[in-house]
Amino acid sequence: MSVAIDLSGKTALVMGVANARSLGWAIADQLLQAGCHVGFSYQGERLKGELEKLTQGKENTWLQQADVTSEDDLSALFARVKEEFGGLDYLVHAIAYAPKAAMDNRFIETTPDDWNTAMGVSAYSLVACCRHAEPLLREGSSIISLTYHASQQVVPKYNVMGVAKAALEAATRYLAADFGSREIRINTISAGPMRTIAARSIPGFGGLYDKGARNAAFGRNATPQEVGKLALFLLCDLGSGITGQTIYVDAGLSIMTVKEDQA
Ligand code: NAP
Numbered sequence: 001m002s003v004a005i006d007l008s009g010k011t012a013l014v015m016g017v018a019n020a021r022s023l024g025w026a027i028a029d030q031l032l033q034a035g036c037h038v039g040f041s042y043q044g045e046r047l048k049g050e051l052e053k054l055t056q057g058k059e060n061t062w063l064q065q066a067d068v069t070s071e072d073d074l075s076a077l078f079a080r081v082k083e084e085f086g087g088l089d090y091l092v093h094a095i096a097y098a099p100k101a102a103m104d105n106r107f108i109e110t111t112p113d114d115w116n117t118a119m120g121v122s123a124y125s126l127v128a129c130c131r132h133a134e135p136l137l138r139e140g141s142s143i144i145s146l147t148y149h150a151s152q153q154v155v156p157k158y159n160v161m162g163v164a165k166a167a168l169e170a171a172t173r174y175l176a177a178d179f180g181s182r183e184i185r186i187n188t189i190s191a192g193p194m195r196t197i198a199a200r201s202i203p204g205f206g207g208l209y210d211k212g213a214r215n216a217a218f219g220r221n222a223t224p225q226e227v228g229k230l231a232l233f234l235l236c237d238l239g240s241g242i243t244g245q246t247i248y249v250d251a252g253l254s255i256m257t258v259k260e261d262q263a
Pocket of ligand 1 (some may be wrong): 016017018019021022023024042043044047066067068069093094095096097121146147148190191192193194195196197198199
């Protein structure tokens, strides 16, 4: 089923598309289908080619390199947003990273450097992006990021990334309060497990994915397209009145303990 949403004349910045499997791309795809103008940021030149392929032939798109840990990159990125769009309606943050050792080892062994890297890239960057975006945000603007249920319960090997997601969810509430007087909305989507590059770097992700499909209420995992549809709802006016929330799209995985037929 498709819902006709017209976002022509609206502008979005999508941060964190590595390839066609990225959740950022599933969201961008919905925005582009709705006629939105979309700018993309990518971390390094390595990913530019992939994004160029994805956006080839799509009107009203542009690309700009930006590592979210660099204030200079963020300043240049939002200067480009101003130059291309004049202002911004939608901001999509689909970025996370933790060093491999922090996920291979026991959580207790997390080093200060690995802690700071994971928290900086995966949580603080949302705050930094919002600060850079704020002067450009138009009336009715909406911001989303992506989180995961390991913020609430222990998921083996997710380790410091679970802590970073908890920080991201809390930051979403504080940012919502900061933006509240202008009725600018910010929410985070808690997605079930999906096969992406970032997910593949989590030790044992394959088993987690298969178990998720068996345990979820639907007996399957949610899809990137379902993330894209929820994102569209939260970004556009259909989501008015919703801010500061963590909203799940996981085919009913997080509500289950053990299924009846497995008890
Ligand atoms: P993905 O396709 O690998 O996207 C992650 C993106 O983050 C990549 O484009 C990556 O760029 C970018 N990134 C990492 N460090 C960066 C930095 N310093 N500056 C700028 N960009 C940086 O994986 P994904 O699963 O779609 O991840 C998107 C979001 O969804 C993340 O927040 C993730 O935690 C969340 N999420 C994913 C799942 C899942 O199961 N896949 C579930 C729930 C939530 P590089 O490739 O250059 O590093």
